[in-house]
Amino acid sequence: HCSKCGEILIPQETIPSLGHTPSIDFSVAPTCTNNGLTEGSHCSKCGEILIPQETIPSLGHNYVIDDFILPTSSSKGKTAGVHCDRCKMVFVEQNELDETLINFDKNTYVLIDENDSYQLKVGEYTFISDNVEDFDDGFVTFNHCGIIANTLPFEKINNVKIEATGDLENCFISFGNEALPFFELQSINQKKVFYPNNCQFFAITYQGNEKVDFNKISIDYLYNTNNLSQKKIPRINIETHYDNDGNRLRINSFENYTKSNVSIYDFDNPLNNIIDCEAGVRLRGNTTAGAPKKPYRIKFDKKQSVFGLKKAKNWVLLAEYNDGSSLHNYLAHSITSLLENFRFSLHLKHVELYINNQFQGLYIFCENPDEKSGRMDLEEDISLDTDSNKINFMIELNYRMKDDPGVVENIDYVKINDFNDFNDFLFYEIKYPKIEDFPDYDEILGISEKWNCFINYLKDLLNKSWQAILSNDSNQILEYFDKGSLFDYALIDTFCTELDHQNLSFKMYKIGNGKISFGPCWDYDAVAFGFTFIGKPYFDPINTHPAWIIDYPLNRYLESIRFVEGWQEEFNEYIGKFCLENKEKIFSFFYDECKRIASQLIDDNALWQNGKISIVYQNILYIENYLNYAIDYFIDKI
Numbered sequence: 080h081c082s083k084c085g086e087i088l089i090p091q092e093t094i095p096s097l098g099h100t101p102s103i104d105f106s107v108a109p110t111c112t113n114n115g116l117t118e119g120s121h122c123s124k125c126g127e128i129l130i131p132q133e134t135i136p137s138l139g140h141n142y143v144i145d146d147f148i149l150p151t152s153s154s155k156g157k158t159a160g161v162h163c164d165r166c167k168m169v170f171v172e173q174n175e176l177d178e179t180l181i182n183f184d185k186n187t188y189v190l191i192d193e194n195d196s197y198q199l200k201v202g203e204y205t206f207i208s209d210n211v212e213d214f215d216d217g218f219v220t221f222n223h224c225g226i227i228a229n230t231l232p233f234e235k236i237n238n239v240k241i242e243a244t245g246d247l248e249n250c251f252i253s254f255g256n257e258a259l260p261f262f263e264l265q266s267i268n269q270k271k272v273f274y275p276n277n278c279q280f281f282a283i284t285y286q287g288n289e290k291v292d293f294n295k296i297s298i299d300y301l302y303n304t305n306n307l308s309q310k311k312i313p314r315i316n317i318e319t320h321y322d323n324d325g326n327r328l329r330i331n332s333f334e335n336y337t338k339s340n341v342s343i344y345d346f347d348n349p350l351n352n353i354i355d356c357e358a359g360v361r362l363r364g365n366t367t368a369g370a371p372k373k374p375y376r377i378k379f380d381k382k383q384s385v386f387g388l389k390k391a392k393n394w395v396l397l398a399e400y401n402d403g404s405s406l407h408n409y410l411a412h413s414i415t416s417l418l419e420n421f422r423f424s425l426h427l428k429h430v431e432l433y434i435n436n437q438f439q440g441l442y443i444f445c446e447n448p449d450e451k452s453g454r455m456d457l458e459e460d461i462s463l464d465t466d467s468n469k470i471n472f473m474i475e476l477n478y479r480m481k482d483d484p485g486v487v488e489n490i491d492y493v494k495i496n497d498f499n500d501f502n503d504f505l506f507y508e509i510k511y512p513k514i515e516d517f518p519d520y521d522e523i524l525g526i527s528e529k530w531n532c533f534i535n536y537l538k539d540l541l542n543k544s545w546q547a548i549l550s551n552d553s554n555q556i557l558e559y560f561d562k563g564s565l566f567d568y569a570l571i572d573t574f575c576t577e578l579d580h581q582n583l584s585f586k587m588y589k590i591g592n593g594k595i596s597f598g599p600c601w602d603y604d605a606v607a608f609g610f611t612f613i614g615k616p617y618f619d620p621i622n623t624h625p626a627w628i629i630d631y632p633l634n635r636y637l638e639s640i641r642f643v644e645g646w647q648e649e650f651n652e653y654i655g656k657f658c659l660e661n662k663e664k665i666f667s668f669f670y671d672e673c674k675r676i677a678s679q680l681i682d683d684n685a686l687w688q689n690g691k692i693s694i695v696y697q698n699i700l701y702i703e704n705y706l707n708y709a710i711d712y713f714i715d716k717i
Contacts, residue, residue, distance in 0.1 A: 100124050109135045111166045112436045134354065136316075136344060137436065141165045239273045312679050313386070313430045315396070315444065316342040317360055317377075327435050333368070336361045336378055343385060343430075351386050363395065365479065366612070367604065370400035372440060372687050376447065386428055388446065389453030396432060397443040400687065401605035403616035403698030405429065405441055405680060406672060410702070411575050411603035412445075413668040417661050418570065420563030421598045422588070423448070423455050429676050440683040441676060448586070448599040450511035455588060455599065457511055463518055463529060467536035469591050473510040474537075476585040476634075480506040489534050490514055495542050498549055507541060510586070544595060548635065551642040560636075561596040568597040569640050570654050572632035574709060578606040580634045587636075597636070608705050616694050620701040628712050655717035658710045669706060673699055 080087050099122035109115030119132035140163040157173045239252065247268035254275035265273060319328040320338040330337045336359025345351035357380040364374040375396040382390035399405045409427050416424045425445045432439040450457035450473055457471040480492040481504070488494065494504040512533075514520055520527040544559035572580055584602035589595050605612050609628070610620070631641045631650075640650045658665075680695045688694050 097124065099127065099129060101129055104130075104132055106132075107135075109137050111138055111140045111163055111168070113137055134342075136314075136342075138165065140168065239275075241267055241271055241273070243267060312441075312676060313346065313428060313444070314344045315430050315432050315442075316344075316436075317375075317432070317434045318342075319360070319435060330360050330362065330373075330375065330434070333362045341377060341379070345386055348387070351384075353383055353385065356380070356383060364398075366614075367398060367400065370398065370614070372398040372400040374398040374442075385444070386426070388426055391446065391451055391453050393447040393449060393451070395445050395447050396430075397427075397445065397604065399441070399443060399604055401612070401614065401616055403620075403684075403688075403694040404702050405443070405676065405683070406669070406699070406702055407575075407605075407607050408443055408603045409672055410665075410668055411571060411577075411607060412600065414574065414661075414665060415567075415571050415600050417657075417664065418567040420561070420567040421600070422564075422596065423599045425599065425601075429672070429679070431679060431682075438682070438686065440686050441679040448601055455511075457588060457590065461512065461516055461518065461529070466592075467533045468540075470512065470533055471588070471590050472512060472537065473586060473588040474507040474541075475510055476505065476580075476582055476587075477508040478506050478582040480508055489531075493534060493538050493541065495538060495545060498546060505541075505545065505582075509537075540595075548639055551639065551644075553643045553646070556639060556643065557594075559595055561594045564597040565637060566640070566650060566653055568600065569632045569637040569650060570657060571600055572634065572637060573629060573654060574658075574713070575603055575607045576609045576629055576709075577603055578611070578633060580632065580637075585634055585636070608702060616688065617698060617701075618691070618694055619697055628709055651713075651716040654713045655715070658713045659717065662710050662714075665706060665710065669702065 101120045102123040104116075104119040104121060106118040107116040114137050115135035116132040117135060119128070119130045121128050157175055162169045241252070243250070248266065250267040252265050252267055252273055254273075317330075318340045319330065320340075322328055328337045328339075330339075339358050339360045340355045341353065341358045341360070342355055343351070343353040359378045359380075361376050361378075362368055362373055363376040367374050377394045377396065379392045379394075382392050384390045385394060397408060399408065402408070409429070412425045412427050415421065418424075425448060427443050427445045430442050430444045432442045446454055448454060450471075452458065455473060457473055459471055461470060474493075477492070480486055481494070486492055486508075490509075492506055492508045494506050497503045497505050514525075514527055514530045515522075517527040517529045517533075519529050540559075547555040547559050550556070571577075579602055586599055586601060587595055587597055610617065631638055631647070640646045681692060684692055684695050
């Protein structure tokens with residue numbers, strides 16, 4: 080064309096597009112630990128993706144047991160082993176035993192209790208077991224769970240074959256059902272092959288005074304192939320991003336989130352699956368964070384609905400390291416869901432957690448009990464005209480504030496005099512609102528006059544309401560507090576014998592110019608159900624820590640039921656009728672979840688407790704005993 084007048088001198092003609100030249104992106108089969116890819120394609124000329132490849136979740140290991148074989152006088156025995164028959168990875172190596180017949184009788188073993196590990200020493204040979212009982216009358220139980228079934232996701236035992244000689248009349252085998260030690264003795268003298276009904280564990284018991292020689296014990300398992308599609312427990316995969324050197328980022332901070340991709344597989348309802356969502360992951364917790372098994376917080380870049388719950392960014396993974404049953408929090412919050420006076424109750428779900436394809440154990444996934452919509456729903460737009468007494472707030476009784484150098488008084492927390500002890504204070508962490516939520520907040524100076532007014536109001540309210548609690552006068556207490564949530568919180572803390580809430584993890588909130596209400600409930604892991612904190616799971620809670628029940632909660636706010644005239648009798652009637660009406664539901668929560676997580680509890684125990692499987696079923700049996708005792712105890716108070 081002419082650059083002066085624009086006249087077309089030689090017109091351009093359209094050349095048809097060449098079209099894409101497809102090039103196949105070959106599929107990659109998934110392995111036990113690595114994800115696979117479906118077949119896709121791209122254009123070899125321009126690189127445009129024509130058919131995107133989709134991620135196929137890793138298969139997980141297909142565990143196979145290598146039987147434990149006792150040695151005989153003519154052949155060497157072998158310890159139990161475990162391997163994957165898909166990738167052939169060995170998890171527990173089989174070791175040969177010497178050519179010596181091992182005899183089990185009351186005179187040839189020595190029981191050693193060393194570092195919480197029980198050992199059965201027979202002659203020159205020592206077998207580590209997690210449950211060996213020695214009685215003065217010669218009754219001996221050697222539980223083979225510690226040797227054979229300590230790391231396996233097998234569904235149940237098909238049969239047990241026993242080759243033995245000696246006093247078989249007084250030798251018995253018993254089986255445990257779904258991680259619960261409900262044993263029924265069967266004499267070994269009657270048959271050599273035993274077919275239990277839907278059981279996972281077995282024990283051999285000798286009650287005589289002579290001798291039994293075990294030549295061989297073989298176990299045939301009916302097992303889950305461990306494919307993801309067959310598992311009922313949801314699975315969460317966290318894949319952290321790479322650093323500049325090509326290494327995976329580590330999750331090692333309480334403050335800074337590690338950039339990650341999170342996938343959640345809900346095998347009961349695949350429509351809930353979330354694949355490769357951008358998120359940050361950090362450590363969380365107080366005393367629980369000091370355990371080897373770490374709790375985490377997940378913060379998605381965009382709100383996500385997980386397991387059909389309302390959309391939110393923040394979610395929590397509870398490690399439950401100190402709870403050998405992994406049921407304390409689950410049961411407490413399941414029972415809480417039956418109460419009517421809480422604004423919000425948590426929804427807990429057991430999950431398997433993998434971080435960068437490494438199995439981390441059995442966790443509990445739940446909401447973060449915050450002020451957001453779908454949770455406490457306290458968030459609001461605060462204006463300069465909003466009266467302080469009409470501002471929504473949520474606080475938490477938290478004595479750790481006084482020793483935390485990273486928090487600031489009247490910003491992160493407030494304190495008031497404890498009028499029971501004028502040398503001490505009550506510390507309240509401010510969960511909502513924050514100073515940044517106020518319209519006159521100066522980000523540079525970090526100040527807000529409106530915030531200062533709110534803090535003065537909050538401290539005055541806490542002072543007056545605390546004095547009302549100490550007055551033991553119902554009229555004064557009900558001027559400030561909601562009785563329904565007070566009774567419900569007292570019920571769940573009393574039923575669960577919760578001890579931490581005296582001065583920690585105890586939340587309260589107020590909406591507008593309403594009364595102070597209690598909740599949401601939180602923190603029933605280590606110090607609940609009659610346990611005291613020891614920093615690890617109880618090895619034998621039934622014998623070392625018998626269940627005990629309190630008649631009232633130990634938190635002083637809730638303890639007002641003791642001192643206000645007529646409230647103790649009213650509360651006894653309330654908790655007794657609750658237990659009577661909900662006994663079946665409470666045990667349904669317990670038994671159903673026991674059966675659902677049994678295999679995963681074994682996997683978790685193998686990873687974090689060295690396969691001491693008795694920690695699992697002793698703690699589960701303890702909870703069952705506790706529930707029976709507590710329910711009957713409170714029903715008797717009607």
